[in-house]
Amino acid sequence: MTTGTFSVNGRTYAKPVSPVVVICIDGSEPDYHVEAMAAGRMPWLSKVLEWEGSSWPAHCAMPALTNPNNVSIATGRPPSVHGISGNYIFDTELGEEVLMNDKRFLRAPTIFAAANEAGLDVVVVTAKDKLRRLLGAGLVEEGPALDGSGEFVAPSRRGICFSAEKADQATVEENGIGDVLALAGRPLPDVYSADLSEFALAAGVEILATRGADLMYLSLTDYIQHKNAPGTETANAFYEMIDHYAGRLAELGAIVVLTADHGMSAKSDDVGLPRxxxxxxxxxxxxxxxxxxxxxxxxxxxxxxxxxxxxxxxxxxxxxxxxxxxxxxxxxxxxxxxxxxxxxxxxxxxxxxxxxxxxxxxxxxxxxxxxxxxxxxxxxxxxxxxxxxxLRSHGALGELRIPFLINRRLPTPDLLDTPFGDPARIHNYDAFWVATTLVAEEESAS
The missing domain is CATH 3.30.1360.110 (Domain 2, Phosphonoacetate Hydrolase)
Structure with missing residues (x-):
């Protein structure tokens, strides 16, 4: 591991002395892990929060959707800076409705690209392939980074970025790694399944165990949360699985952050019809x-x-x-x-x-x-x-509240910069700053 700092988008990050892993649990309102812990299904997290960890109320960026928030976490900034305002937009220049899943829509470099250029070993694993090209900008040849003038430039070194959805297609040339199915020891998962998230977590654990990493981002899918309320057996089993892999990452020496891209709300009437x-x-x-x-x-x-x-x-x-x-x-x-x-x-x-x-x-x-x-x-x-x-879905203030948990005892940061509604101190896009800079500051003070 290295020492020093790197900066991107107006924020300074300490180079970690321990691996940093941020897990984005897609669609995870706080009640999911609260209910799972109450049912005894998240023993690692329960122990962490009792003895050595921190948990704070947090907000996602708006809109409360997957692409804007994953890119906010990846850049450390809200959509006004990075430009990704939805999964889908009306492109006024083209006069067309388009998906925002291409690097041409990015207006800011990612933390991953900056860390990569600063000499850190960076790994990004997404569940769905729609995020790979955005989050991989600056790590692999397909996704170069933005320089200070807003122009795309090829990265001078390579990181790893691939999706569980297309893990069978990952190559060293395209993704910085090959033979991912063999690495994870799992078959290619169905895109509409809990297995998609488990594959991303399993791959992350195996990469950390076999080759190491300085910064790792594991982004899951909200398939389970769209269909199952907090406290249900299916939801609890899913969070038990997450707890297992988070615990394994911690055993490998990682600073682990659990947060989410957005929450989730029931949007049906009393007979189950969408409202x-x-x-x-x-x-x-x-x-x-x-x-x-x-x-x-x-x-x-x-x-x-x-x-x-x-x-x-x-x-x-x-x-x-x-x-x-x-x-x-x-x-x-x-x-x-x-x-x-x-x-x-x-x-x-x-x-x-x-x-x-x-x-x-x-x-x-x-x-x-x-x-x-x-x-x-x-x-x-x-x-x-x-x-x-x-129907369970998301996008607005009802899905603003998200979990923010880390396996380190830290002072509460006061970082809220937008009064969206309920009181909160931090956002999901503070995850890498908390896990690197705040951790470093606390360790140097102790």
Whole structure:
């Protein structure tokens, strides 16, 4: 291990003297681990929090979605800095709705790229492949880093970045590592399964055990959380599995952080049907648009949309609305606020200020649903045939609260920089700073 520091995006990180592993448990509201510990299913974490660890209330970045928050953790900054405002956006330059899963959308280098260039051994393992190209920027040839002028440059050294979803396709040339299935000792997992997350964790453990790493990021999938509430047997078994691998990482000497990209909320009524506000229909009603919304200049973007919609049907709780030319923005905002199930509605400038969003990658209006309500475009646009359980989803303030736990006893940092709602001190994107710099400061003071 090395000593010293490296800096990126205005923050300074201590080079760790012990391996640092951040585990992002996708969709993990705090009640999941609370219930699992109460049931005796997370013995390692229970022991850590009793004797040697720290746990603080924390917030995710907004919107409470996978891509924006994984990239926030990876850059140490909110979307206003790194530019990833959703899984899916309306690209105004192309005039098309596109997935934000390519490095061209990044506006800031990652911690991983900076650490890699500073000589650290960096490993990133994602469950889903949609994150690999974003998080791997600066580690492998396919994903070069941004330099200080915003231009992409090839990394001077190589790290490791691959996904569990396509672990069978990983090569040294593309991903910095090959033969991943043999390494993990597991078959290729189904993308819609708990096995996808377990594969990522198992691979991380084997990499740390056999070749070591300085910085490691393991990003899981929220398949279980979309279908199972906290305290259920399936959820508890999943968190027991996470506890097992986190404990093994700690046994290998790692500083381990458990956090999440977002929480999760039940969004169905008493008989199990999705409780949905169809935003495009509502705005058409407000503006008097009779049909063909897009032909009339109206476009509603649901940034939760991605290639993996089976478990949520593209129904989240955050929507971005592009209004027709000449539409009364303030009147539309006021009318949307009166709809049952809507928690907040903001114009672009207010949303940018309150939620640290990039102004050019959101609509004229953003709409946030209450925790128990989902947002859709219009009913026919959503394929809900894959929903085999009551809808659970995310995107807004109801899914803001997340866990933040570390296996080190530390003073409470006061890092909250955006008043999203409930009191909190830190964000998920402080994870690597806490695990490197705050740990180093505390160890040097003791």
């Amino acid at each position: 949905v506000v169809y935003v495009e229909d509502e705005v058409c009603r407000i503006l008097g648009i009779p049909d063909d919304a897009q032909a009339n200049g109206l476009r509603v973007i649901l940034p939760i949309t991605d290639p993996y919609t089976v478990h949520h049907g593209a129904l989240g709780s955050f929507a971005s609305v592009y209004l027709p030319e000449g539409a009364d923005h303030e009147a539309t905002i006021a009318a949307l606020r009166d709809i049952e199930g809507i928690q907040e509605v903001h114009g672009r400038e207010a949303a940018v200020e309150r939620y640290s969003l990039p102004a050019d990658r959101i609509g004229h209006i953003v709409v946030l649903a209450e925790a128990g309500t989902a947002l859709g475009r219009f009913a026919a646009w959503h394929d809900l045939s894959g929903l085999d359980a009551p």
